[in-house]
Amino acid sequence: MKQQEDFSKLLADKLRATHEPLVADEALWQAIAAKVTTQSQRRAWPWYSLAASLAVIAFWTYLGANPAQNMSGHTPQIALISLDAELQHLLLTEPDSVEVALLLEKRKAMQINLPGSIEL
């Protein structure tokens, strides 16, 4: 029995020595890292989608609760800014002209539909 154990031990030593030079290299790690990254992205994707959906819902809810900031209010606001620029130019060049009077009327009308704008 003792001799059999010696044989087993010797066999183990020889096998260990044969396999000792085996080393896990960088190429193997690259393959593992690529797979791990893909898996984690796949796991994270539903959460990103959910977060994006919640953000969209929150944005629309906010717009619904604040009519002054809703999307239809953005176009008149831009138009008002462009009208103000034109008016400012005319006030400097032809302050008493008919165009100035017309633009002032137009601005007044726009201002009624756009609460929060500065009254001239």
Added chain:
Amino acid sequence: MTDDLVRAAQRGHLPALKLLYQQYASGVLRLVTGILGSVEDGRDLTQEIFIKAFEKLPELQNVAAFAGWLKQLSSRMAIDQLRRKSDWAQPEILELIEAPDDWVQACDLLTQLDDVEELLRVLSTSERALVWLFAVEGYRHDELATLMATSEMAVRQRYRRAIVKLKATLINKVSHETARRL
């Protein structure tokens, strides 16, 4: 130090995963290559083992047990792979026809042997796995019985049979070579 590394790896921190790989991958590669008997298969399985280990890592409660947990996972996956092979079926336990006490001669022959892997080719896949796990990795008979889903007695008998087979092969090989020279 390793515990902190394992905790960071549990959070999916890629540099921590890489450090764990650098620390343990060569050991895993040697273990599974030893069980499977092929470096190519060993590399493929090592890759699968680490992917599986990193996936299951957040479930590990005792981070200090990481090394043992990884070794157990590796052995189990290697045995599962062998089980899927056609020749895994456990061999019948035959009566051992043992020559007179020739273990001393076998030890001498084994010492002189250059290619020990060549000698192991006489074993079946399950015998090879058993020899590797018991002799090289130091698994106990009861642990091997659980791992291989068999009884402890069967493990003992199969191991002894495998060792006797190796001894007989060594002695026969030398007898043939001597006869050829004469």
